[in-house]
Amino acid sequence: MNGQARVLIESMPNDIGTEAVGPLSFDEAFTLHHRAVFRTARAVVRDSALAEDVTQEVFLRLYRNLHATPGEDLLRAWLLRVTLNVARNTVRGQNRSMVRDNEYHKSTADNGFAVEAPEEDYERRVAIEEARRALDKVKEPMRSCLLLKQQGLSYREIANSLSLKETNVGSLVARGRKEFARVYGKIGGRR
Amino acid sequence: MTRCLDEATLQTYFDGELSGEMMESATLHLASCSTCAAAAREMEEEINLMMTALEPEFEASVPTERLRQRIDAAVLDLRVDAASLPARGGFGAFISGLLSFGSQRSLGYASLVVVLAFAAVFGLVKLKTDTPEQPIAQTPPVKNGNEQVAVVPPTVDQPVQVNTAVERKNTDKRPTIRTNPAPRFTAVKTEVTTSEPVKLLPGERAYLQTIARLDSTIKANKKSMRPSLQVEYARNLAVVDRAIAATRSAAKSNPNDPDAADFMFSAYQSKVDLLNTIADARLGGGRSH
Numbered sequence: 069m070n071g072q073a074r075v076l077i078e079s080m081p082n083d084i085g086t087e088a089v090g091p092l093s094f095d096e097a098f099t100l101h102h103r104a105v106f107r108t109a110r111a112v113v114r115d116s117a118l119a120e121d122v123t124q125e126v127f128l129r130l131y132r133n134l135h136a137t138p139g140e141d142l143l144r145a146w147l148l149r150v151t152l153n154v155a156r157n158t159v160r161g162q163n164r165s166m167v168r169d170n171e172y173h174k175s176t177a178d179n180g181f182a183v184e185a186p187e188e189d190y191e192r193r194v195a196i197e198e199a200r201r202a203l204d205k206v207k208e209p210m211r212s213c214l215l216l217k218q219q220g221l222s223y224r225e226i227a228n229s230l231s232l233k234e235t236n237v238g239s240l241v242a243r244g245r246k247e248f249a250r251v252y253g254k255i256g257g258r259r
Numbered sequence: 260m261t262r263c264l265d266e267a268t269l270q271t272y273f274d275g276e277l278s279g280e281m282m283e284s285a286t287l288h289l290a291s292c293s294t295c296a297a298a299a300r301e302m303e304e305e306i307n308l309m310m311t312a313l314e315p316e317f318e319a320s321v322p323t324e325r326l327r328q329r330i331d332a333a334v335l336d337l338r339v340d341a342a343s344l345p346a347r348g349g350f351g352a353f354i355s356g357l358l359s360f361g362s363q364r365s366l367g368y369a370s371l372v373v374v375l376a377f378a379a380v381f382g383l384v385k386l387k388t389d390t391p392e393q394p395i396a397q398t399p400p401v402k403n404g405n406e407q408v409a410v411v412p413p414t415v416d417q418p419v420q421v422n423t424a425v426e427r428k429n430t431d432k433r434p435t436i437r438t439n440p441a442p443r444f445t446a447v448k449t450e451v452t453t454s455e456p457v458k459l460l461p462g463e464r465a466y467l468q469t470i471a472r473l474d475s476t477i478k479a480n481k482k483s484m485r486p487s488l489q490v491e492y493a494r495n496l497a498v499v500d501r502a503i504a505a506t507r508s509a510a511k512s513n514p515n516d517p518d519a520a521d522f523m524f525s526a527y528q529s530k531v532d533l534l535n536t537i538a539d540a541r542l543g544g545g546r547s548h
Contacts, residue, residue: 094334098327102323103321103323106321107316107317110316110319111316111317116322120325123326123330124326124329124333127330128337131334195315196319198312199312202312203313214309218310218317223271223276237276238267238270238271238274239267241270242266242269242270243266245305245306245309246266252308252312
């Protein structure tokens, strides 16, 4: 209650309108970053329904800590760091079968969320599964570097997300990418 | 020429993360060194392979709407939990019914008028007691509050009944109320504040706690408030808050003046009254009409 009281008194003079005062409102943060959060979560948990749970948890943490999160430029890095942590915790104890994901795709298709031809859908998911298996073989922190790189994060953001030195990110991405290409070539017979 | 590029530098080059100077020298080197150029081609192929392989994973659709709904609902739950008063539960329809009363609006106006009057009285007293060139006391509410000074004595209680006459007058002047759609996350902004320590004046804490409690109850049920009423409520609240801020800063700069503190508490009381009016009307509003 004290915290709330303090917030109240601090916000008193001009803080009554409906627009946000901070660098980014919760709403804007969601609009800008929910895709990256969801996709990163899904790449880790391998399950769209679980990825939704993770995304919800991540944004609730943002909501609770809005006053303590970094500014706009590093917010995405912060969100994805939390995403990786929450997703890894979620994945422990979960079995990673594709069964649940299939059910999810079925239910979302029923609700009109996904409209894909079944064969196309199948091919697509085989491709996703191959990439995931290759990604699985890449060790941490290279794997997370690749995931975040793929989401378009800068080296600075990646370093911030994973608590690495920015100068090491290039080398980690290079090693991760090399390992991925090697394993993926074997799995898919493409190289 | 320059030294050959190691793998990390080459990767950084492809990711566009080299500094301007290094980028230039790397480009020059690649143009002149066939070994590095071959390595670069190979790396480019690998990068493309990886991009293509991971593309389906990252291009797959994102259920934006559903995520939005889920998170909205979760945030709302969070706020209801924070309110933690018995007012939660099946009051939804009941409350929205109550809120459509016209009397609700007039109670709001009454509180507004009381606050304007407080601010005006305080402004006058302040002008008399302090040096005349001190403008602090002349907060925005004073602007149209002068005529009401005589009507309202600066007492703390009974703000609502005293002012019905003045309030009628005000009702006519009021511009039509825009029905803005309620913003999705109205509570967000209160959380985006700096965390500097705030020194509370003696006696303030109890008021702030009461206000926080009432405030969170009202916020938790805000969705069931008509948008027009929400706007009005926010506006009244803004006036009260400005009055509090003004009286507070005066009380702070004159810690030995009991009147200053009294005025601050009066302003707080007005806010409590306004919040109570809103909260009470929802719970037992049948009697007000």
